[in-house]
Amino acid sequence: MASQWFSCKGACTGSDKVSDTVKVDVSKLASDKENVQPVQIQNKTDEARKARENEKKAQEELIRQQQKEAAQRLQAEEEAKRRRQEEEAERQRAEQAAAEAAAEREAFAAAAAEAAERAEALRLGYAQERECLEREAAIVREQKQKRELATEEVRIWCKANGFSDMNSKKKSFMSGSKFPLHEAVAKNNEEMVSLMVYLGADRGLKNSKGQTAEDLATKMNKNGSMDTILSKLS
Numbered sequence: 678m679a680s681q682w683f684s685c686k687g688a689c690t691g692s693d694k695v696s697d698t699v700k701v702d703v704s705k706l707a708s709d710k711e712n713v714q715p716v717q718i719q720n721k722t723d724e725a726r727k728a729r730e731n732e733k734k735a736q737e738e739l740i741r742q743q744q745k746e747a748a749q750r751l752q753a754e755e756e757a758k759r760r761r762q763e764e765e766a767e768r769q770r771a772e773q774a775a776a777e778a779a780a781e782r783e784a785f786a787a788a789a790a791e792a793a794e795r796a797e798a799l800r801l802g803y804a805q806e807r808e809c810l811e812r813e814a815a816i817v818r819e820q821k822q823k824r825e826l827a828t829e830e831v832r833i834w835c836k837a838n839g840f841s842d843m844n845s846k847k848k849s850f851m852s853g854s855k856f857p858l859h860e861a862v863a864k865n866n867e868e869m870v871s872l873m874v875y876l877g878a879d880r881g882l883k884n885s886k887g888q889t890a891e892d893l894a895t896k897m898n899k900n901g902s903m904d905t906i907l908s909k910l911s
Contacts, residue, residue: 808843827872831857843878854883860892862906871905880910 750882831843839847848854858878861869870890874880883889888896891910894903 726790791904792879824876827876831869831872831876843876855884856882858882858890859884862890867905871909
């Protein structure tokens with residue numbers, strides 16, 4: 678293609694073919710255009726490759742970030758699980774300790790109650806024993822007093838009827854020998870017969886007729902008049 682000349686000045690001025698024109702080789706422009714197209718394609722290919730590489734890197738970074746987050750979540754879940762397990766174990770230990778403490782308190786309370794019951798039983802036992810002993814002592818005192826009174830009454834009666842004591846014999850010219858118990862029977866003195874029997878008078882003693890006091894009472898018994906005395910002598 679032939680060279681063409683182009684003016685650089687405006688249309689209002691004259692032109693100089695030497696100084697005011699630029700020489701353009703149209704054939705070279707066509708050649709340069711053919712050379713530019715492969716460069717642009719290469720640049721676009723490089724840009725696409727870089728874009729793909731950047732996208733791949735971004736995806737890889739996203740995957741790494743997701744894996745990191747997943748690992749962190751797993752670690753957090755495992756830590757939370759471990760804490761829950763520790764809390765559960767601590768709760769169980771606390772419950773076990775509380776149950777053992779409650780059992781110890783119950784055992785202590787039961788032992789204390791049992792000890793209190795034993796102490797109360799002992800106290801009641803001692804009280805009952807003391808009361809029983811006191812009753813027995815009172816009975817002994819009463820019996821002693823009763824015996825002393827009976828002894829005194831019998832002594833006075835024997836003396837009044839000529840006997841030295843309730844087992845001594847008295848002789849008489851008219852009635853022969855007799856004993857205080859026979860005398861009490863002969864006089865139908867139930868109280869004195871009872872006192873002599875209570876004091877242990879010898880009921881086997883016989884008068885001069887060979888009679889015991891009971892024999893004499895039997896002989897004297899008319900229409901049951903000596904039944905009470907006989908019951909005391911039998």
